[in-house]
Amino acid sequence: MANLILKNALDLSDTASQSTIPKDNAKSSSREQGVQPNASRQRFKPQLSCTFCRTRKLKCDRNSPCNNCSKRDLSSSCTYIHNSREKTSKAQKVKDKPKDVQERIQHLEELVVALMSQVKDKTLVPGPTVPPDHQPSIFKGPKPSWPDDATVSESADSIGRISVEDELQNYVGGAHWAAILENIAGLKDSLGSEEWPQGTASGKNKHKGPVLLLGDNRKASRESVLACLPSKPVVDNLIERYFTAIDASFITHTPTFKKEYDEFWDDPNSKSFSWLGYLFAIICLSVNFELRTGDIPIPALSDMAVRDTEQRIRLYREKTVQCLVNSNYTEPGLYTVETLLLYYLSEHFQSKDALFGSWMLFGMIVRAGLRLGMHRDASHYPNISVFRGEMQRRIWAGILIVDIQTSCQVGLPRMVSEEMYDTKAPNNLLDEDLYESMVALPPVRSEDEGSPMSHVLSKYRLLIVFGKIFDASNSITPIQYDEVMRLEKMLLGTREGIPEVYRVGSIKSLDTGPIMLRVRKFSIEMSYLKARCFLHRKFLSEAESLRKHSYSVKACVDSSMLILQYQNYMTIETAMGHSLHAMKWITSSLMTYDFLLAATLLCLYLGQLMAAEEETVDTAFREFPIEWTKEDISHALLKSYQIWNNPEHSSEDTIKFSKVLKAMLNKVDHWSTANKTQTKVSKEITNEANSSNPPNYPASNMYSFPSSDFEENGSKFPTSNIEMIGDILNDPAGLDWNLWDTNFQGSNIYIDAAGSSLFASDLYFPFQAAGLETDMDGS
Structure with missing residues (x-):
């Protein structure tokens, strides 16, 4: 059947190419090839009356203007809507016919490809694989393991996401964490639609809305207000x-x-x-x-x-x-x-x-x-x-x-x-430098003094660059990678210009100094990390981007991991009895969004790793230069899951999101178990080598996260125990946390403060795009 359709398409192509044959011959040739004329096409019937006469059902004399319009002083509005059609020459009509035939040929070719694909799927049985030379070129390459809706999710990334729940329509942009979740293959299928987070609180939230908009806002007397x-x-x-x-x-x-x-x-x-x-x-x-x-x-x-x-x-x-x-x-x-x-x-x-x-x-x-x-x-x-x-x-x-x-x-x-x-x-x-009767502003102070306004200015400058990134992520025109790298250099340069007093050298640097200074340093660092996630998050969407834009993938994963580590740090330090408890307000819904975004991006990255391994991607991808292992990422997600499951930190969206995290960790568990079953011997050798020779990370100019940032003691987090995550999470209420602390402990983790110099010598990460230099000083 496929060969017959293809033969007809080719014959029809030969017929279309004979543009000089007489009209009668063309008709007979069409009949001989078995191609029937398009009987459904309606013949154009010109409208001879003017618009006014046709509407009023009057007899039009077809002049311009017509007699009826002239009598009614409507000469300027006397129009014939078919004029443009009449001007079309016969030659133009003949010229359009080959174009129509070509469109029909293209449609037939598409039907051939679709039919061949269906036949191939139905006849696929275990046995020797067909040599590549015998396969059509359109089907070369590994078969994707993503579900059919992955293409829709990817194409919808730039247009955002609309959800409809209880007849309420809710839109969020493609950079929102709730929209990014849609790109994780198979994850939504494991949860019901009611369990899937929407990104904004529903009408069921106890806070119905601002009092100024929805409250009883009748005027009150001065006495009742002062009382x-x-x-x-x-x-x-x-x-x-x-x-x-x-x-x-x-x-x-x-x-x-x-x-x-x-x-x-x-x-x-x-x-x-x-x-x-x-x-x-x-x-x-x-x-x-x-x-x-x-x-x-x-x-x-x-x-x-x-x-x-x-x-x-x-x-x-x-x-x-x-x-x-x-x-x-x-x-x-x-x-x-x-x-x-x-x-x-x-x-x-x-x-x-x-x-x-x-x-x-x-x-x-x-x-x-x-x-x-x-x-x-x-x-x-x-x-x-x-x-x-x-x-x-x-x-x-x-x-x-x-x-x-x-x-x-x-x-x-x-x-x-x-x-x-x-x-x-x-x-x-x-x-103190400002007063109402002043006639000129005094000289500005040094921002290294750490005044409240220097903090505002540091955050303001970062957010101005973030605004450019945010506008690009919401643009209907896809951003080019050269522009991504230009914004990246601008963001890094702005961060370098932050006064030293507000820069975070390591997460442990937040342990010392005045409380307000520590909170301000944390706030600025979170703004920088979130901006980086927004800038590079689109390159986690498919495996091809992971290989092609490895710099962006590394920047996004590094920033997301740091955000989750800050989440864990602030959860501990703002608890009752700890040093930042008085600043607990900092963990507001704004911070909640940052933590959810980071966790979502890491889930997406893990999903891509699993898909890439199922597709048996080339060795260049297997050597992808990110130091974070899937165990490191799963461990960070697990800590986030524990935080969201705490009623003190939970909300409508985080409760649903914690179920997403649980489903993702279960997927990682099954993935890891399957891999170990297939390569048991090599895994044991690798684990043995890693246990005797832990990785040696450079110690200069990096974030150092001792195991106490995540756990209560410093024992290594064993790779072989990752499959236990799913079973434990299935019954979080009955979890023995002492046993957990014994089996799941993290290693020291290091990352470059700017997120770029850790692998500066790695060939995968040259900072070059559209002529950008490798130096980061903005020159």
């Missing part, structure tokens, strides 16, 4: 916490606010609703931090009617919203954007999952900032004071930082792109 204000000692304590422990305080000028704060207590009626909303937003955010850390001043609450912390948060948030409504925030003025930003942060901390409603609220903040002209630098406008211009730069920087972070979290394009603004970055000045 809910705590006593001055309590407020004093909350204000102090805001300025000392919350990084968002850089949008508030401390001396000016404290002066206004003292004026308020002297005369509570002297301040506007805008300022009162600002005050309540600060109080609400500070109480939010009290709830997260458990550091609540119980004696100070003894005289308060509302003592429960969560109830206090709801009360202060409600009063913030009432003040915004009374001040008509839709016509923004002084303090409006600042109040909205702080209120948004208090809403953001209500859930460990990404809430789309909060992102919608942030859109209002961006529009308010645009309305006030914060996207244009104040130096353009002489009527804006020097002091106010510098504070606007700080506020706009805060908007840009929150924009990129929250847009990543919900998997949607950011709201502010580079071409929309020309506002300069804020200057590295202390609050």
